[in-house]
Amino acid sequence: xxxxxxxKRLSWCVIVCFVVSIIAVSxxxxxxxxxxxNKTGFPIVKNKVTLTILVNNYSADxxxxxxxxxQFKRLEKLTNVHIKWIMPGSQFAEKKSLMLASGDLxxxxxxxxxxxxxxxxxxxxxxxxxxxxDQYTTNLKNIFKKxxxxxxxVTAPDGHIYTTPRVNEGPWMYRExxxxxxxxxxxxxxxxxxxxxxxxxxxKVMIAFKTKDPNKNGxxxxxxxxxIGNPMEMHGLGYLMDSFGVSAxxxxxxxxxxxxxFLGTLPEYKEAIKWLSKLWKEGLIDKxxxxxxxxxKASKLNAQPYIVGYADLWDINDDFSSKKAHDYYDYxxxxxxxxxxxxxxxRAAYPGYDRWGAVITxxxxxxxxxxxxxxxxxxxxxxxxxxxxxxxxxxxxxPEGWYYIPDPPAGMNQQQWRCKVSPAHSVPWAVFEDPGYTxxxxxxxxxxxxxxxxxxxxxxxxxxPWPPVFYSADESDKMNQIQTNLIDYANRKAAEWIMKGTIxxxxxxxxxxxxxxxxxxxxxxxQAAYERFMKNLKAFSSGK
Numbered sequence: 001x002x003x004x005x006x007x008k009r010l011s012w013c014v015i016v017c018f019v020v021s022i023i024a025v026s027x028x029x030x031x032x033x034x035x036x037x038n039k040t041g042f043p044i045v046k047n048k049v050t051l052t053i054l055v056n057n058y059s060a061d062x063x064x065x066x067x068x069x070x071q072f073k074r075l076e077k078l079t080n081v082h083i084k085w086i087m088p089g090s091q092f093a094e095k096k097s098l099m100l101a102s103g104d105l106x107x108x109x110x111x112x113x114x115x116x117x118x119x120x121x122x123x124x125x126x127x128x129x130x131x132x133x134d135q136y137t138t139n140l141k142n143i144f145k146k147x148x149x150x151x152x153x154v155t156a157p158d159g160h161i162y163t164t165p166r167v168n169e170g171p172w173m174y175r176e177x178x179x180x181x182x183x184x185x186x187x188x189x190x191x192x193x194x195x196x197x198x199x200x201x202x203x204k205v206m207i208a209f210k211t212k213d214p215n216k217n218g219x220x221x222x223x224x225x226x227x228i229g230n231p232m233e234m235h236g237l238g239y240l241m242d243s244f245g246v247s248a249x250x251x252x253x254x255x256x257x258x259x260x261x262f263l264g265t266l267p268e269y270k271e272a273i274k275w276l277s278k279l280w281k282e283g284l285i286d287k288x289x290x291x292x293x294x295x296x297k298a299s300k301l302n303a304q305p306y307i308v309g310y311a312d313l314w315d316i317n318d319d320f321s322s323k324k325a326h327d328y329y330d331y332x333x334x335x336x337x338x339x340x341x342x343x344x345x346x347r348a349a350y351p352g353y354d355r356w357g358a359v360i361t362x363x364x365x366x367x368x369x370x371x372x373x374x375x376x377x378x379x380x381x382x383x384x385x386x387x388x389x390x391x392x393x394x395x396x397x398x399p400e401g402w403y404y405i406p407d408p409p410a411g412m413n414q415q416q417w418r419c420k421v422s423p424a425h426s427v428p429w430a431v432f433e434d435p436g437y438t439x440x441x442x443x444x445x446x447x448x449x450x451x452x453x454x455x456x457x458x459x460x461x462x463x464x465p466w467p468p469v470f471y472s473a474d475e476s477d478k479m480n481q482i483q484t485n486l487i488d489y490a491n492r493k494a495a496e497w498i499m500k501g502t503i504x505x506x507x508x509x510x511x512x513x514x515x516x517x518x519x520x521x522x523x524x525x526x527q528a529a530y531e532r533f534m535k536n537l538k539a540f541s542s543g544k
Contacts, residue, residue, distance in 0.1 A: 037368060039136060043080035044372045050082045051370055052106035054099065056092040056426045057085075061419035069423060070393075071385050081373045100125060105363035108370055110427055111356045112163060115480075118473040121162035126359045128160040132371040139378035140164060143430055148540035149350050149467075150430070154357070155536050157472040157529075164357030164374060167430040168387065170437050172315070172446040173351035174453050178249060179312035181239040182319075183332040187214035187309060198336040199243055199275060206284040209309035217305055224309040225279065226286040228297045230491040231498070232263070235294065237276060238346065239312045243335040244272040245344040247462040252487055253526055255464045260526040262519060264490035265511060270503060271338060273494055277501045290495050317445050331449065333456040345457050349465040357428040374428060383429035384441050389421040395441060403441045467537075469529035479525060482518045489517060 036045050055066065066072055066085045076082055086106055088095035096112070099105055100120055112120075120126050133140050143165070144151040150165040188195060188205065191214055196202035206224035208214070215222060229236045231248070238248030245268040247254055252263045263269055279285050288296065301308050302321050306328055313319040316329055334343045358374045360367050377386060388405065389395055394417060395403040408417040418424055431437065471479055493510055497503040 037366075039368075042078050044369055045080045048080045048082055049366060049369060050084055051108060051364070051366070051373065052084045052086060053108040053110060054086040054088075054092075054096060054106045055110045055423070057087040057089055057423075058092070058426060059415075059419040059424075060089075061416045062423065062426075063420075066423060069421075070390055071382070071422070075373070075376055075382075079373055079376060081369060083373075105361040107361060107364035107366075108374070109359050109361065112359050114355060114471060115473065115476040117162050117355060117359070118156055118471065118476060121156055121160060122158060122473060125362055126162040127362060127364065127367055128162065129164070129360065129371065130161045132360075132367055133161065133164075133375075136368050136372050137375040137378075139375050139380075139430075143167075143378060144540070147432065149353065149537060151540045152533055152536040153350065153353050153468055153470070154355055155540075156470060157475070157532060163355050163359050164378075164428050165430065166354050166357050166428055167432060168352035169350075169432045170352060170443065170446070171433055171450045171454075172443070174347055174450075174457070175345075176348035176351045177234060178238050178346050179234040179314055180449065180453065180457070181332040181334075182311055182313045182316060182329050184209070184214070184306065184309045184328055185330045186328040190214055190216075195332065196335060197333070198340065199240075199338065202240075202335055203279065203282075203284070206279065206309060207282065210284060214309075215305040215307060221307050222309065223286050223300060223307055224284040226297055226300055226308050226311050227289045228292055228294055231273065231276060231494050232491070234314065235297065235312055237312055240276070240335070241269070241272040242345045242460075243337045243343045244268045244275070245337060245341065246272055247344045247346045247465070249346050249466070250487070251466075251483070252490065253466045254462070255466060255530060258464075260523055260530055262486065262490075262514070262523065264486075264494075265514065265519075268337075270507060273497050273503055274501075277498045277503065280498050281501060285498075290499075315446065315449050317448075331452040331456070334460050343460045344462055345460045347457075347461040347465050349467040353468055355468075355470070377428050378430050380431075380436060381440065383431050384436060386422055386427055386429045387424060387431055388441060389418060394418070394421045398442075402439060404444055405441075467530065467533050469526070469533045471525070471529055475525050475529060478521065482522045482525075485517050486514060486519060486522060489513065 036047050036049070038044055038046070057066070063069065064087065066087070067076070067083065072083065086095070092111075096109065096116075100116065103125075105125070112126075117126070121128075133144070147167075150167060151161075154161050154163050154165050156162055183195070185195070187209055191208050191212055193205055193208060194201070196205050209222050209224040213220070213222070225237070227235060227237050230250070231237050231241055232252065233250045238246075241248040246263055246266070248263065254261055254263055276285070286292070286300075297311070298319065301311060301319055310332070311319075316325060316331070320329065334345055337343060360370045364370050376382060381391070384395070385391060391397070391403060394405060396406050398404055405414070408414050412420075431441075437443065493506070497506070
């Protein structure tokens with residue numbers, strides 16, 4: 001009996017001693033970690049530590065280890081933090097999904113989707129960042145203060161921040177995701193015409209392009225208007241649809257007087273489709289519009305002699321292969337619509353803003369170190385170097401003091417060169433128009449487009465553009481089920497109506513079918529997401 005009591009007491013003593021030793025070791029580790037960490041200044045840690053980061057190294061021109069980039073060599077020297085990069089290349093999405101599902105996580109992930117942020121943030125897989133940002137960052141805190149929309153952007157529906165923002169606020173991003181109209185001005189001049197100012201004048205110019213052999217080769221090979229995809233998409237004819245007040249964008253969501261609308265149900269959308277159908281019937285639109293791809297369209301744009309009169313493009317410098325194109329093509333000012341109605345031109349609410357920054361996972365044992373390391377990437381000049389390349393290497397200094405990008409080395413295009421010297425779109429950064437793209441770096445080859453948009457497009461800009469709303473996991477699930485069906489159906493009917501001219505006859509049935517596809521639920525979800533974003537924006541703008 002005494003032996004049993006003795007053994008029992010001994011067992012309890014062993015357990016107590018074990019627990020005490022664990023607490024002591026843990027305390028020592030915490031004290032050690034705390035004493036190694038600098039809350040401000042550099043290095044971030046006195047003794048070097050290692051963090052693991054999953055990154056989307058999407059280009060074969062990128063190095064096999066991001067530590068080969070001079071930017072990260074400098075950051076390691078500055079911070080005393082070594083990064084072990086996990087770089088799955090084309091398998092990034094699959095690798096990320098596997099890690100998130102299995103719980104075998106790195107310390108940091110660059111580039112989570114909205115759905116992943118809402119789902120795994122709520123599950124505790126990602127650490128909330130708002131307190132870490134407030135306590136330990138300088139650059140991010142300053143960005144949130146100067147640009148409240150960035151904080152509204154990354155604030156999840158549950159009120160937490162699970163990711164840092166990315167911002168590429170170049171002035172050319174004004175119509176992010178949508179094109180600008182480009183017209184053959186040499187043909188206009190050669191035919192003794194004037195630049196069209198409204199839809200009726202445009203139609204007459206296109207008829208002249210079709211019938212008067214403007215390229216002077218004796219063949220009826222001119223294509224007055226070419227396009228690819230759908231009317232509401234970039235490289236479609238969204239720029240022309242805006243003349244009717246549509247403010248076209250591929251995802252069909254917009255706001256009118258504070259209420260969310262599905263653009264494909266508006267009277268002005270119907271007007272625009274009817275007008276395009278008229279142009280189609282007159283043979284003014286490329287008959288391969290709905291079947292050709294970008295490469296086929298590009299071959300037509302660059303045919304010699306030139307055969308295209310009008311197209312929606314991103315930038316003349318991107319879509320034409322020869323500088324000779326500048327002698328033929330220029331951007332076309334927005335057209336007035338029916339009865340002289342002013343156009344409503346699409347614009348991005350927050351151009352270049354996205355949530356593909358950095359998340360810190362629950363596996364990270366040094367979140368304060370991680371957030372301080374991430375914060376270094378948001379330094380104004382470091383962000384420029386991360387997205388475009390090093391100063392003095394790819395970025396050359398002008399006599400005026402700002403930097404520019406010269407022609408690439410022989411045998412290399414700009415995108416290859418960029419990926420050789422910078423991680424570009426695979427990492428977090430924030431480059432705002434001022435000072436990033438005015439006082440630090442200027443992409444001068446975009447000036448023609450930027451100046452055009454400021455002068456001609458901005459005066460007709462959508463007064464209340466659709467913001468980058470953040471859906472909850474439940475909302476995302478429902479939107480994924482509804483939105484694809486709605487958009488696919490709307491685009492299919494638009495193509496049929498343009499080719500067949502049957503929109504008046506089928507419009508009411510089309511609206512009924514959209515409602516069967518849960519259009520009202522789509523509107524309800526988007527209204528809630530819109531109001532939530534605007535509420536956050538208002539609160540953060542007031543300094544809360």
